[in-house]
Amino acid sequence: xxxxxxxxxxxxxxxxxxxxxxxxxxxxxxxxxxxxxxxxxxxxxxxxxxxxxxxxxxxxxxxxxxxxxxxxxxxxxxxxxxxxxxxxxxxxxxxxxxxxxxxxxxxxxxxxxxxxxxxxxxxxxxxxxxxxxxxxxxxxxxxxxxxxxxxxxxxxxxxxxxxxxxxxxxxxxxxxxxxxxxxxxxxxxxxxxxxxxxxxxxxxxxxxxxxxxxxxxxxxxxxxxxxxxxxxxxxxxxxxxxxxxxxxxxxxxxxxxxxxxxxxxxxxxxxxxxxxxxxxxxxxxxxxxxxxxxxxxxxxxxxxxxxxxxxxxxxxxxxxxxxxxxxxxxxxxxxxxxxxxxxxxxxxxxxxxxxxxxxxxxxxxxxxxxxxxxxxxxxxxxxxxxxxxxxxxxxxxxxxxxxxxxxxxxxxxxxxxxxxxxxxxxxxxxxxxxxxxxxxxxxx
Amino acid sequence: xxxxxxxxxxxxxxxxxxxxxxxxxxxxxxxxxxxxxxxxxxxxxxxxxxxxxxxxxxxxxxxxxxxxxxxxxxxxxxxxxxxxxxxxxxxxxxxxxxxxx
Numbered sequence: 001x002x003x004x005x006x007x008x009x010x011x012x013x014x015x016x017x018x019x020x021x022x023x024x025x026x027x028x029x030x031x032x033x034x035x036x037x038x039x040x041x042x043x044x045x046x047x048x049x050x051x052x053x054x055x056x057x058x059x060x061x062x063x064x065x066x067x068x069x070x071x072x073x074x075x076x077x078x079x080x081x082x083x084x085x086x087x088x089x090x091x092x093x094x095x096x097x098x099x100x101x102x103x104x105x106x107x108x109x110x111x112x113x114x115x116x117x118x119x120x121x122x123x124x125x126x127x128x129x130x131x132x133x134x135x136x137x138x139x140x141x142x143x144x145x146x147x148x149x150x151x152x153x154x155x156x157x158x159x160x161x162x163x164x165x166x167x168x169x170x171x172x173x174x175x176x177x178x179x180x181x182x183x184x185x186x187x188x189x190x191x192x193x194x195x196x197x198x199x200x201x202x203x204x205x206x207x208x209x210x211x212x213x214x215x216x217x218x219x220x221x222x223x224x225x226x227x228x229x230x231x232x233x234x235x236x237x238x239x240x241x242x243x244x245x246x247x248x249x250x251x252x253x254x255x256x257x258x259x260x261x262x263x264x265x266x267x268x269x270x271x272x273x274x275x276x277x278x279x280x281x282x283x284x285x286x287x288x289x290x291x292x293x294x295x296x297x298x299x300x301x302x303x304x305x306x307x308x309x310x311x312x313x314x315x316x317x318x319x320x321x322x323x324x325x326x327x328x329x330x331x332x333x334x335x336x337x338x339x340x341x342x343x344x345x346x347x348x349x350x351x352x353x354x355x356x357x358x359x360x361x362x363x364x365x366x367x368x369x370x371x372x373x374x375x376x377x378x379x380x381x382x383x384x385x386x387x388x389x390x391x392x393x394x395x396x397x398x399x400x401x402x403x404x405x406x407x408x409x410x411x412x413x414x415x416x417x418x419x420x421x422x423x424x425x426x427x428x429x430x431x432x433x434x435x436x437x438x439x440x441x442x443x444x
Numbered sequence: 445x446x447x448x449x450x451x452x453x454x455x456x457x458x459x460x461x462x463x464x465x466x467x468x469x470x471x472x473x474x475x476x477x478x479x480x481x482x483x484x485x486x487x488x489x490x491x492x493x494x495x496x497x498x499x500x501x502x503x504x505x506x507x508x509x510x511x512x513x514x515x516x517x518x519x520x521x522x523x524x525x526x527x528x529x530x531x532x533x534x535x536x537x538x539x540x541x542x543x544x545x
Contacts, residue, residue, distance in 0.1 A: 021466075057486075060485050060486065060487055062467070062485045063466045063467055063487070065467075066466060066467055066468070208488050209504060210445075210486060210488050210501055213501075213503060242492055242497065243491070243497045244488075244492045247501075247504050359464075359489065360466070360489030361466040361485075361487050362464040362466035362467075362490070363489055364466070365463065365464060365465070365466055366463040369463070
């Protein structure tokens with residue numbers, strides 16, 4: 001695993017969609033001797049496709065096959081289980097590689113910033129998503145599903161994922177790759193109503209029509225609006241609304257004509273600004289105020305046992321990397337990390353760490369191409385810098401979970417799933433992953 | 445379901461869609477692009493980025509555009525995959541600055 005001294009070496013930190021697409025764009029450029037190391041803190045690749053995409057969206061996960069094709073490109077090396085800041089420092093990487101591309105995502109959930117937010121029962125939506133998807137970081141999370149009503153704050157697609165997983169019938173979830181611990185907990189869930197709350201109106205959500213449409217067909221569940229939250233004008237699209245936004249508004253307008261008839265409900269509520277969460281030792285209610293532009297005035301209290309905040313994410317600041325606090329990303333210009341407006345030589349960024357948490361999986365392809373173009377344009381300058389692997393990088397490479405080892409983990413997970421009638425049963429702890437990487441036969 | 449390119453693409457063919465497709469499921473001929481419905485993973489990335497609004501989820505297609513579901517399937521089977529943006533067709537109206545980006 002030692003480096004060829006004359007090879008051009010690029011490290012990409014983070015094996016999620018943007019890391020893969022950037023690697024692909026770099027390797028497609030056909031540069032002789034180019035080696036791209038895809039460094040991932042977990043032993044397994046695919047980032048939010050594995051740990052963010054909801055288990056009941058199996059078609060989206062088919063994009064994994066594209067990542068596996070990219071992983072097989074000559075010149076690409078997967079180095080799993082290597083954590084930036086623990087196993088290697090950024091300085092190690094900078095001295096070992098001509099170029100470092102940060103594809104580290106938006107790992108930090110934004111907080112509501114209201115009193116009571118730290119009561120047990122109030123969670124970041126991202127923690128719930130990681131938990132039901134079997135992320136090792138969330139395997140010990142606990143969600144109290146004993147109250148009938150849960151509140152999800154935020155009007156984006158992650159809020160819809162959370163609501164859908166809480167409301168979807170068990171016999172449907174059982175056939176997905178949802179983590180076993182989540183399935184067990186959800187089987188005992190008493191949640192019957194999820195209220196999805198936002199501070200603006202039906203014409204100003206970030207829901208995509210495809211995700212809203214799923215609530216029209218969700219078995220045993222009504223999608224509803226509250227009559228006090230809207231007037232006929234609430235469904236007028238804003239002047240700059242595109243076809244997608246108009247379709248989302250139409251779907252919400254359709255929900256406004258529904259009457260409750262089924263055992264479970266998803267209620268979309270509008271013009272409610274979070275003010276506080278209250279309860280004795282745990283969440284028992286959430287309080288809202290109505291902004292001046294709301295159709296009705298006054299305050300509102302919703303009794304509930306769970307609150308999920310889905311109000312955005314930001315990149316985790318990294319030591320030695322300039323940070324754009326306003327945007328919550330690593331400071332950059334079209335993928336080049338910048339310090340006081342000037343490019344930092346040899347340091348780049350892609351994906352959510354570059355442009356914030358927005359877009360679809362494929363947005364990362366265009367984003368990765370743009371970052372790769374910046375790297376390729378700078379290559380004559382980057383090549384001149386002498387690099388040699390530091391001891392920490394060499395040691396990390398020795399211990400890393402490589403592509404063959406990941407494929408053994410993958411096969412073991414698929415086999416565990418088959419035994420349970422699921423497409424996959426993920427390993428949720430790092431030791432189990434590493435064991436499967438070593439002992440495929442035993443795991444199968 | 446799948447996403448569907450409709451006749452609004454015909455004659456323009458800006459191909460912004462191709463840059464954001466995570467699975468390279470766009471095909472192309474001399475007039476327009478088509479989505480291979482068997483490869484489309486329903487991510488929905490292409491619909492909002494199309495400068496002329498030619499792409500829709502199949503369940504959102506108006507009745508007079510439903511025929512394009514079949515056209516996409518048939519033409520995708522007969523035409524090559526497109527992996528990179530092409531220049532728009534000569535007759536395509538110029539886009540406002542920043543549109544589609």
